Amino acid sequence: MNFDLHAAHAALEDAIHHLPLYGTPAELYDPMRYIMSLGGKRMRPMLVLLGKYAVTGTWQDVVQPAIAVEMFHNFTLMHDDIMDRAPLRRGRATVHKKWDENVALLSGDAMLVKTYQQWLETVPPGFLLGLLKRFCQIAVQVCQGQQMDMNFEARKRVTMKEYLEMIRMKTAVLIGFSLEAGARLGHASEETLDQLYHFGELLGIGFQLKDDLLDVYGQPDKFGKLMGGDIIANKKTFLLVRALELANAMQMRELDYWLTVEEFDPQTKVDAVKEIYDQLAIKEHTENAMNEYFEKAFATLEQVAILPERRQVLREFARAIIERDQ
Amino acid sequence: MNFDLHAAHAALEDAIHHLPLYGTPAELYDPMRYIMSLGGKRMRPMLVLLGKYAVTGTWQDVVQPAIAVEMFHNFTLMHDDIMDRAPLRRGRATVHKKWDENVALLSGDAMLVKTYQQWLETVPPGFLLGLLKRFCQIAVQVCQGQQMDMNFEARKRVTMKEYLEMIRMKTAVLIGFSLEAGARLGHASEETLDQLYHFGELLGIGFQLKDDLLDVYGQPDKFGKLMGGDIIANKKTFLLVRALELANAMQMRELDYWLTVEEFDPQTKVDAVKEIYDQLAIKEHTENAMNEYFEKAFATLEQVAILPERRQVLREFARAIIERDQ
Numbered sequence: 001m002n003f004d005l006h007a008a009h010a011a012l013e014d015a016i017h018h019l020p021l022y023g024t025p026a027e028l029y030d031p032m033r034y035i036m037s038l039g040g041k042r043m044r045p046m047l048v049l050l051g052k053y054a055v056t057g058t059w060q061d062v063v064q065p066a067i068a069v070e071m072f073h074n075f076t077l078m079h080d081d082i083m084d085r086a087p088l089r090r091g092r093a094t095v096h097k098k099w100d101e102n103v104a105l106l107s108g109d110a111m112l113v114k115t116y117q118q119w120l121e122t123v124p125p126g127f128l129l130g131l132l133k134r135f136c137q138i139a140v141q142v143c144q145g146q147q148m149d150m151n152f153e154a155r156k157r158v159t160m161k162e163y164l165e166m167i168r169m170k171t172a173v174l175i176g177f178s179l180e181a182g183a184r185l186g187h188a189s190e191e192t193l194d195q196l197y198h199f200g201e202l203l204g205i206g207f208q209l210k211d212d213l214l215d216v217y218g219q220p221d222k223f224g225k226l227m228g229g230d231i232i233a234n235k236k237t238f239l240l241v242r243a244l245e246l247a248n249a250m251q252m253r254e255l256d257y258w259l260t261v262e263e264f265d266p267q268t269k270v271d272a273v274k275e276i277y278d279q280l281a282i283k284e285h286t287e288n289a290m291n292e293y294f295e296k297a298f299a300t301l302e303q304v305a306i307l308p309e310r311r312q313v314l315r316e317f318a319r320a321i322i323e324r325d326q
Numbered sequence: 327m328n329f330d331l332h333a334a335h336a337a338l339e340d341a342i343h344h345l346p347l348y349g350t351p352a353e354l355y356d357p358m359r360y361i362m363s364l365g366g367k368r369m370r371p372m373l374v375l376l377g378k379y380a381v382t383g384t385w386q387d388v389v390q391p392a393i394a395v396e397m398f399h400n401f402t403l404m405h406d407d408i409m410d411r412a413p414l415r416r417g418r419a420t421v422h423k424k425w426d427e428n429v430a431l432l433s434g435d436a437m438l439v440k441t442y443q444q445w446l447e448t449v450p451p452g453f454l455l456g457l458l459k460r461f462c463q464i465a466v467q468v469c470q471g472q473q474m475d476m477n478f479e480a481r482k483r484v485t486m487k488e489y490l491e492m493i494r495m496k497t498a499v500l501i502g503f504s505l506e507a508g509a510r511l512g513h514a515s516e517e518t519l520d521q522l523y524h525f526g527e528l529l530g531i532g533f534q535l536k537d538d539l540l541d542v543y544g545q546p547d548k549f550g551k552l553m554g555g556d557i558i559a560n561k562k563t564f565l566l567v568r569a570l571e572l573a574n575a576m577q578m579r580e581l582d583y584w585l586t587v588e589e590f591d592p593q594t595k596v597d598a599v600k601e602i603y604d605q606l607a608i609k610e611h612t613e614n615a616m617n618e619y620f621e622k623a624f625a626t627l628e629q630v631a632i633l634p635e636r637r638q639v640l641r642e643f644a645r646a647i648i649e650r651d652q
Binding site for chain 2: 023024025027028079082083102103105106107108109110112113114116117120121125128129132133136139140143144146147148150151
């Protein structure tokens with residue numbers, strides 16, 4: 001049996017649509033349904049389905065647990081948007097803008113509890129303890145990654161090693177966990193779980209580098225957020241960290257100027273920083289690093305003891321993540 | 327074997343002191359240890375021990391799970407203090423004042439995950455599914471209660487029924503759950519669990535009415551917070567809701583004045599509102615309602631099928647909660 005991506009996506013959307021996120025007060029539940037309905041690629045729950053498919057050839061029975069990962073991801077988005085003071089998410093108002101910060105804080109809290117409820121109600125009891133223990137480990141790491149990201153904002157310099165560790169925790173571990181969780185529900189061996197996790201983690205780091213690239217070099221109209229938003233916010237991205245490593249004295253002075261100036265025209269700042277990136281071939285440096293992670297990911301995938309046609313499905317899905325332009 | 331309150335308290339403090347709340351970044355973990363170290367009565371974990379003791383005569387083996395309830399309670403305090411913009415907690419700076427709001431938000435998130443980890447690592451597997459399902463239900467209700475409380479802030483009037491439902495969810499359900507959780511870990515029957523939960527819930531409502539009373543009529547120097555803080559903040563307490571029910575036209579005009587005036591001397595406002603409370607005998611009305619809840623609680627306790635000497639221990643603990651003056 002082949003993997004029908006379209007059917008899987010439809011099953012996920014249907015399950016999300018039917019989640020029991022109703023109750024009073026409305027301010028607690030409406031934001032959960034709102035953020036879950038904003039769409040997105042549903043990459044993480046899809047990876048749960050793919051992890052299950054990789055080891056058993058079926059995915060239909062893990063649609064409900066897969067949704068728990070998407071709920072957790074959306075909980076992190078709701079709280080991250082408060083911390084980042086982000087006005088938009090996928091082109092729509094963020095929860096704390098549409099309601100207020102207290103609502104986003106509390107609705108997010110309740111959504112994290114609802115995530116655990118989703119696990120508890122949909123995972124067969126025999127898998128529950130192992131899965132929940134791993135999920136808690138991962139969830140704590142996601143918090144650690146977000147705290148590192150916030151700490152970086154207040155710092156003038158961040159090493160490449162620190163940056164990569166931050167995105168590993170903030171983004172990549174959940175992607176690795178998603179694949180692992182699906183495989184876990186398919187009775188995979190510890191070795192297979194470990195390999196699929198690492199494939200996902202490497203893919204996740206590459207995925208974030210792509211995200212950093214798209215902020216500066218993506219298609220403006222396809223992306224929900226402002227082009228160069230990371231530059232405007234002085235976000236420590238791979239591009240900036242690499243540029244600060246490579247800059248000569250004059251380029252460094254100019255970067256430092258843009259990193260410290262308080263009043264500026266956004267487009268002028270984006271253009272000026274992008275000009276330095278271009279001088280330093282930062283796009284190519286980032287693409288090279290990204291491709292290295294993707295290659296390591298594919299090499300890890302090769303080692304997983306699964307049927308070749310299922311490996312091919314994972315390869316194609318990873319390829320689509322790599323080649324996305326938004 | 328009798329219940330040694332002193333030994334139980336020491337065991338809880340020792341377990342809290344040895345919690346593995348360490349890691350990087352420090353901003354994520356330091357606030358957890360800070361808020362857990364602020365002390366307090368440790369009423370909720372003590373109720374877990376008492377619930378276990380009530381059905382088995384021992385409590386030593388549930389000290390670790392009991393701490394999970396205290397962790398959850400402190401997570402709610404960390405986030406509630408952000409929402410209430412509270413500067414002080416037990417006489418010390420709140421987490422968002424000592425660090426910042428983002429740290430309090432994220433450290434609280436991680437602490438909620440750590441709460442689940444504490445359950446997962448310390449509850450015997452046979453009890454885990456039932457306990458976690460109940461805990462999730464309770465945790466969602468606590469969020470609902472907090473959201474109701476926030477909604478009340480923006481409203482001019484709140485009915486007594488709404489007020490009582492809010493404090494039931496925000497405060498009382500966790501107190502009921504604490505007793506129930508301990509009894510659950512002692513293999514109690516469904517009937518006993520239900521009765522102990524309801525005893526705790528009724529006790530919890532009385533406890534909150536006492537809290538409302540102490541804000542206005544407590545001992546200033548013993549209490550960590552400003553006297554009359556609820557009056558200054560226009561908090562919808564039992565006292566205010568009852569006063570608005572009983573006020574004549576002139577008293578209503580004065581209450582409405584104090585509820586809407588934006589610039590005022592705090593002490594003048596507290597004195598003026600307290601004067602109306604005194605005219606309406608609000609202290610006595612609140613005490614009567616509180617005592618009714620406590621009496622219902624004790625009547626429920628009488629029905630629980632436990633040994634008389636253990637019932638007596640619960641009775642004495644409840645009595646201490648009732649008679650606290652801070």
